[in-house]
Amino acid sequence: MTADPLDDPAGAERPPAVSVHNAQLVYATETLFAGLEFRLESGAITALLGPSGVGKTSLLRLIAGLAQPGEQGRVDCDDRRPIAGRIAYMAQADLLLPWLRVRDNVTAGARLRGETPEQGQAQSLLARVGMAGRGDAMPAMLSGGERQRAALARTLMENRPVVLMDEPFSALDAITRARLQELAVALLRGRTVLLVTHDPLEALRIADRIHVMAGRPATLDRALEIPGRGPRDIASPMLTSLYDDLMGRLSSADVAP
């Protein structure tokens, strides 16, 4: 029996801080960003906040090793080991395979690597995301919230020190989104996490640090450090003032050339 990845994130090893140097994305003639520097602190949830189409997802994909043509940049870990193989990825679409039961979707990574799936682990992770009784269901039978819960379990099953999330909750209704945010914060604690989002409230609620990405070519401002740990009560006066600050940054970046 291997250690529970939730009590012992990434095998007791300190998760790496990840830096992106000189990131650049050029479409045909348009430069979306160039010379961008970006850093994910070790063990922190970093939110990348910005309007749609600014290049947030492209930056995430660069870190994930899914760079598109015209995109380049160097991705380093502070422990000097390569980042490949140390990432788990969660997209806006749940990407559940419709021909596999939920249980087998959770272990999809092992299947695709040709390893023997650890069924016990999958079962306990399904329980942790509140899907204990749904392991035998087919994805088509699940609600949107359940599908993202299953996707979260699959992400955790990978047990990688770095987790990249691309607007994973944006298609959900407000209540379901709030529940899943709480769940994600609790279960991802201790990993180096990047959360791409266009929702300032989501960023304030769960991130430790927030970067605003805006403009064309896009720039990143200094990280906004949020005191305390997520999930936070968004009605607190501190978050209200931070929200105003963020909105200010977003809108001032918007008018920049």
Next chain:
Amino acid sequence: MRLLRPLVIAVGLILLWQGVVWIAQPAPFILPGPGRVAVAWADHHALILANAATTVTEILLGLVIGTGLGATSAMLLAQFRLARLWLLPALVASQAVPVFALAPLLVLWLGYGLASKVAMATLIIYFPVTATLFDGLRRTDPGWLDLAQVMNARPLSVLFRLRLPAALPALASGLRVATAVAPIGAVVGEWVGSGAGLGYLMLHANGRMQIDLLFAALLTLTVIAVALYFAVDAGMRRAIRWQPDTAPGDDPRS
């Protein structure tokens, strides 16, 4: 109702046939009525069934070999650029040659026995299977492929555990077409040269003006073809139960 409907259709077609016979009063050796054909079937059922067994064997072997070769080709095409560059044009060119024109050659090369008919059926099945599966293999959701890449998936696992299952609905379309045309391949092979099979029996009966026997053999072939189609269709539906099945006509809003 699901079982009743084919029965109603069959009875309707037989009544139509009987109606034509009553009205036009054709000579029995031009168009025999259903009754006469039924008697011919009863009289010759051993002969018909023995020949049907041959034809069914040819069709099934052709289906298995054609599907196997077609699926292998499609996966090679999807996996290797070199195969796409060299094999694809050859494949399309091969389809420009009418299989029916090849039938005499195949009989010459492979003899009067089973082999030439299986080859005919295989040839006719190969292309729809290859084309549809290749198409399906290329249309895997890019999101799944991204996820597989981040998960460090093995290339072969991506093909067999991701691209192939995702392409099954496309393959199902190809297999349905293949199943519908497979009997044509076998029967054309039998017409060109053979000593057994329903095609042979029909040709033989035609030569002796046993038109009622010809019709009995033809109807047997039809029943076999329809049964085979529904068996393959049911099998594919089972295999892709996860695929939402919607027809515009079923939409309550339309």
